[in-house]
Amino acid sequence: MNEFELVKKYFSRLSKSNTSSLNLNDDVFFDKSKSIVVSIDTYVEGTHFIDFRKPELVIKKIIRSSISDLICKGVDPKYYFISGSGNSKSFSSSNLSKISKSLSQEQNKYKIHLSGGDTVYSNKLSFTITSVGFSKKIILRNKAKFNDDIYVTGNLGDSFIGLNILKKKIKVNNFLSTYFVKRYYQPILFPKLTKKLLDFANTSIDVSDGLVSDLEKLINKQKLSYKLYMKKVPISKNLQKLIFLKKLKKEYCVTQGDDYQILFTASPSKSRIIHKTAKSLSIKISKIGKISTSILKSEIFNQNGEKIALKKQGYYHKF
Secondary structure (H helix, E strand, C coil): CCCHHHHHHHHHHHHCCHHHHHHHHCEEEEEECCCEEEEEEEEECCCEEECCCHHHHHHHHHHHHHHHHHHHHCCEEEEEEEEEEEECCCCCCCHHHHHHHHHHHHHHCEEEEEEEEEEEECCCCCEEEEEEEEECCCCCCCCCCCEEEEEEECCCHHHHHHHHCCCCCCCCHHHHHHHHHHHHCCCCCCCCHHHHCCCCEEEEEEECCCCCHHHHHCCCCCCEEEEEEEHHCCCCCHHHHHHHHHCHHHHCCCCCCCCCCCEEEEEEHHHHHHHHHHHHCCCEEEEEEEEECCCCEEEEEEECCCCCCCCCCCEEEEE
């Protein structure tokens, strides 16, 4: 079973009396009366990051992917807690110094503060991050409306290419290698957009497991479908170049996850304010699809406008 089936079968009933849990169908805990928002994520070596040869970069990746859960909900991250399991090799003095320096850089960049954590000896390296923010309002999952436009921030696909370069599945020149690997370890987040999202987004999620996979999660409890146009999905000039050189399929590159961009829906009447916000903040926000009725099946169209079926829609944890 996958992680969502596992939660539904064994744990959902335990949270029924706790409305702040959001039925365990969102990425955060939200207590409106106390204005507190919490997210928690675990990262395991070999699953969420390849190895620990560059601890200073791995730690940046997991911090950014963690706080993106709050950012996409319209909440500024404020505090974080970090727990790690590892041995004397992974937590050597050299590695710990690199981790500490990177955490300091991330704290300064995103105005967040280390507030606690734990360390455990283990031969399996892992980290768990708890992120905390404060808000009286958030953008919930499963609040899309019929005829909503579907938007995404930034570019998709660069992180997936970076991962494949690290795995030596794709060979490129030094310039492209440096660019894509950096995007894998250091996804670009848009904290300036956080509060603005509350003005126009009906529902939102960060793109972690993949564009299609996360879009499915966004509407999974609603009687809705979607139309997704790959031609409109934003990619970087470097990915555009690589797709041409390596004859890659764009739809494959942009649906594999680890981008941590914000995927949201909004009423067509909000298109002007979204365009104005994107321009004033110098953030790319692209309209990539449409929310449809449940009578129709969800459809994905390729670069040529042809309807396609993706063999792999993103990443799922299986148990």
